[in-house]
Amino acid sequence: MNKQQVYQRILARLAQDLEIAVRAAKTAHETATHEENIAENKYDTLGLEAAYLAAGQSRRVEEIRQALSLFENLQLRDFDEQSGIQTSALVELVNDSGQHRWVFLGPDAAGVKVQHEGIEILVITSRAPLGSALLHRLPGDELEIGQGNTRQRYEILDAY
Template sequence: MNKKQVHNQLILALEATYQGAVKAAERAYNTATNNENVAENKYDTLALEASYLAQGQAQRVAECAQDLIAFQQLNISAASLKLSVCLGALVLLHDLDDNEKYVFYGPSAGGLKVQFAEKDIVVVTPGSPLGAAIKDRSVGDEISLFIGNKVIEYEIAEIY
C-alpha cells in the first residue's frame, strides 16, 4: 500500500470538501443579503434565518480549511520511521474473522473515507475510540473497543 498516494488522495478529498463548503457559504451569503429577503413584518424571519445559515456555512469553511492545512502539513515520512502508530500512519487492522480494515491516523477530518487500490480507507483521529485504542501500538498488538454494549477486537497487522 502506497501511503504517499493515500495521503494525496485524502488531500484531494479534503480540497473537494473545502470547495463545496465555499460554494455553499457563497449561496447562503447571497440569500442572506438579497434585497428580496428583507423582512416585511416582525414575523418574517427569512433574512434572519438565512444569516444564521450563512454564519454556519462560514464556520464550516473555516473548519474545512483547518483540516486541509493539517493534512498538507502532516509529515508522513516521519511516521514511517516509527514502529508504532502515530499521526500520519496508515494502519491495517484484522478483526477476529480476518476481515481487513485500513485506517489513516490523521490529525483531523475523522470519518473521511477514500478508496485506494479498491480498498476503503477511513481517517481516524486521536480523539476517536479507535484512534485512542491504536495510538502508540505496534504490529501484532491486539486492541478491544467497547462500542455501546458490543466489544470489537482487532489486531494491528501492518503499519505503513
C-alpha cells in the same frame, strides 16, 4: 499499500471539500443578504434562517481550511517499531468477524473517506477511541474499544 498515494488522495479530497464548502457559503451569504429575504413582519424568518445557514457554512469552510492546512504540514513518517503507531500511520485492522478495515491516523479531518485501489480508507484522529487505542501499538497487537455490548475487538495486521 502506498501511504504517499493515500495521503495525496486525502489532500485532494479536502481541497475538493473546501471548494464545495466555499461555494455553499457564498450562496448562503447571497441568500441571507438578498433584498427579497428582508423580513416583512415578526413571523417572516426566511432571512434569519438564511443568515444562520450562512454562518454555519462559514464555520464549515474554516474547519476544512484548518484540516487541509494541518494535512499539508503533516510530515509522513515511516512506521517505526520503537515508537509504534503514530499520527500519519496507515493501519490495516481486522475485527472478530474477519472484516478488514483501513484507517489513516491524521491530525484532523476525522470521518473523511477516500478510495485507493478499491479499498476504503477512513481518516481518524487520536481523539477518537480507536485512534487513541492505536497509538504506540504494533502489528499483531489486539485492542478492544467501546463499552458494554458495543465493544469491538481488532487485531492490527499491518502499519505503514
